[in-house]
Amino acid sequence: MALLGLRIANVSVSFTGLPVPVLSLPALEIAPGERVAVTGPSGSGKSTLVNVITGLERPSSGMVLWGEIDIARLPEGKRDRWRAENIGLVMQDFHLFAGLSALDNVLLPVRLRMKGAARFAERAHALMNRVGLSRHDQPVATMSRGEMQRVAVARALLRQPGVVIADEPTASLDPESGAAVAELLLELAVEEGTTLLVVSHDERLVARMDRRIRLSAGRVAVDPNVEAAP
Amino acid sequence: MIRFVLADLRRLWAGSLVVILLVALATALGIAVTLQERALRLGSARAADKFDLVVGAAGSETQLVLSAVFLQAAPLPLVPGKVLHDLSADPRVTWAAPVGFGDSFRGFPIIGTTVTLIAGAGGGIAEGKAFDALDQAVVGSAVPLAIGQQAKPMHGMPGEGGHVHEGLTYHVVGRMAPTGTPWDRAILVPIEAVWKLHGMEEAEDHDHHDADHDEADRADHHDDEAAPVALGGPWSDTTPGVPAILVKPKTIADAYKLRGDYRSGSTLAVFPGEVLTRLYATLGDAKAVLNWVAIGAQLLVAAAIALVTIVHVSQRRRQIGALRAFGAPRLAVFGIVWIELFLLVGIGILAGFGLGYGAARIMSALFTRENGVVLPVEFTLGDVRLGLVLMAVSALLAALPAWLAYREPPAAALRS
Numbered sequence: 001m002a003l004l005g006l007r008i009a010n011v012s013v014s015f016t017g018l019p020v021p022v023l024s025l026p027a028l029e030i031a032p033g034e035r036v037a038v039t040g041p042s043g044s045g046k047s048t049l050v051n052v053i054t055g056l057e058r059p060s061s062g063m064v065l066w067g068e069i070d071i072a073r074l075p076e077g078k079r080d081r082w083r084a085e086n087i088g089l090v091m092q093d094f095h096l097f098a099g100l101s102a103l104d105n106v107l108l109p110v111r112l113r114m115k116g117a118a119r120f121a122e123r124a125h126a127l128m129n130r131v132g133l134s135r136h137d138q139p140v141a142t143m144s145r146g147e148m149q150r151v152a153v154a155r156a157l158l159r160q161p162g163v164v165i166a167d168e169p170t171a172s173l174d175p176e177s178g179a180a181v182a183e184l185l186l187e188l189a190v191e192e193g194t195t196l197l198v199v200s201h202d203e204r205l206v207a208r209m210d211r212r213i214r215l216s217a218g219r220v221a222v223d224p225n226v227e228a229a230p
Numbered sequence: 231m232i233r234f235v236l237a238d239l240r241r242l243w244a245g246s247l248v249v250i251l252l253v254a255l256a257t258a259l260g261i262a263v264t265l266q267e268r269a270l271r272l273g274s275a276r277a278a279d280k281f282d283l284v285v286g287a288a289g290s291e292t293q294l295v296l297s298a299v300f301l302q303a304a305p306l307p308l309v310p311g312k313v314l315h316d317l318s319a320d321p322r323v324t325w326a327a328p329v330g331f332g333d334s335f336r337g338f339p340i341i342g343t344t345v346t347l348i349a350g351a352g353g354g355i356a357e358g359k360a361f362d363a364l365d366q367a368v369v370g371s372a373v374p375l376a377i378g379q380q381a382k383p384m385h386g387m388p389g390e391g392g393h394v395h396e397g398l399t400y401h402v403v404g405r406m407a408p409t410g411t412p413w414d415r416a417i418l419v420p421i422e423a424v425w426k427l428h429g430m431e432e433a434e435d436h437d438h439h440d441a442d443h444d445e446a447d448r449a450d451h452h453d454d455e456a457a458p459v460a461l462g463g464p465w466s467d468t469t470p471g472v473p474a475i476l477v478k479p480k481t482i483a484d485a486y487k488l489r490g491d492y493r494s495g496s497t498l499a500v501f502p503g504e505v506l507t508r509l510y511a512t513l514g515d516a517k518a519v520l521n522w523v524a525i526g527a528q529l530l531v532a533a534a535i536a537l538v539t540i541v542h543v544s545q546r547r548r549q550i551g552a553l554r555a556f557g558a559p560r561l562a563v564f565g566i567v568w569i570e571l572f573l574l575v576g577i578g579i580l581a582g583f584g585l586g587y588g589a590a591r592i593m594s595a596l597f598t599r600e601n602g603v604v605l606p607v608e609f610t611l612g613d614v615r616l617g618l619v620l621m622a623v624s625a626l627l628a629a630l631p632a633w634l635a636y637r638e639p640p641a642a643a644l645r646s
Contacts, residue, residue: 084557099237
């Protein structure tokens, strides 16, 4: 999958009953292959930003262009497919499915898409080895939190997405595991050739990113690219 | 997808089990009522099949049939021996046999009759021979007495207390083939023996000396050559009364004529089938009530399952949202929720059919042990159709929460 760049124009997300939009982005660009951190206090619109750029949520207005495709205009089913093909998601709560083995968790999304999932098995094993997991058939319920997040990272990368988006990937891990997962994300983004966007409070992770965007009250408060511009 | 569903169900096995059990029990209730009622109808009809016409003294038709055909002991008024005589001599009659109750042995009714009924009501001699003396007996297939064993008659109906007749001990000389009717539990003895035990012997027939000799003899030792009485008629005007007479008419027309002839005055003639039809109507009403109870229970269970489902799906919103976020198509989400619910309810329904069948079988077996009537528990095409309809309805019901999951926006689901 080719590296994907993001171009956002006039995006605004409003909820009925709230006077101000929870997210308002007149313009935001992320270059292909860039490694970007998004920070900001809770309620600043970080999660909404993740939802909008992953296509989980449609903005009230504006364009969300990944490459040439405006995912804000895609109907729900097509957005789901686009996300499955182009975005690797890593979340704070892992969202692994208890009752399945680590390997089955990695393969679950492709299996549910039912597109010759078998051909992904080899890559799944390779990725699990790469993230440092040796017991591929271990039930996830018996894993440590650090191991669980490694499974989630392997799952995110399975379909060679153009971009990996991680929402607080280290927040629910102890410092040691968090550092290891952060290291993995940074290394794998380069190895796999993906754009990386991380929402995080983790200073050590944020500090190692190419660019740090700070959100506040739904707007970009600090963005080195924008400050350099005027 | 199936693997995910199974893993999910395994994870939630306790709740899944409860849902399956609820569905199974509710289904079983309805199935058991249907099967049992049908079995009762079929079984009683088959048990009455052999009996074309029953003649008794004027009284309750139902009681006459229950006593004469199903051997449900009850004190019946007696018909005079002349009726037995007349019926036996009637050219329209193939055979007419008296049925005399009053005694029992270990809960098995002792029926005084003639050898005709061994084949006419029972299954015919399977082992040994028919009785040909006052102290001989032929037992039904369900009576735990072997040929050569003895049975001391106890006065009184089965299940009632009573005293043992000291005068006579029956020797089992034959065993009948099973019929699946109450007659499998019967001990058939000569009607003359019953009369004699109850002091109803014909005035001038067989001399008393003989009988006295009989009793004296019996008290000391077995004497198989005893009882030189003539058994099984011919009857006369002085023949003692009997509670009921089973009649085999020659033709259907004869049956109707005989019924007409013996329906007036002091006698009563009934077709058992007719009486059973009336009983079924009553049974049908009871079944309707039970059916409503079953339907009520099923509605309650359906409501409970709907509640469980809604709670379950709302608790799983995050899981559903995550599935979508990681790339599962909406149809897969729909499929997972639908398959999971349909699997639970479907297994429950199937288990309910099995459970209901088993319960009906057990109840029928108990009934057979008590009354001898074999109740055939069987499914019909209608039951299969009912099963399919239930499956279809549950498939539709399962689609509702599946559709809710399908419609759920993933971002909102993840936020919850």
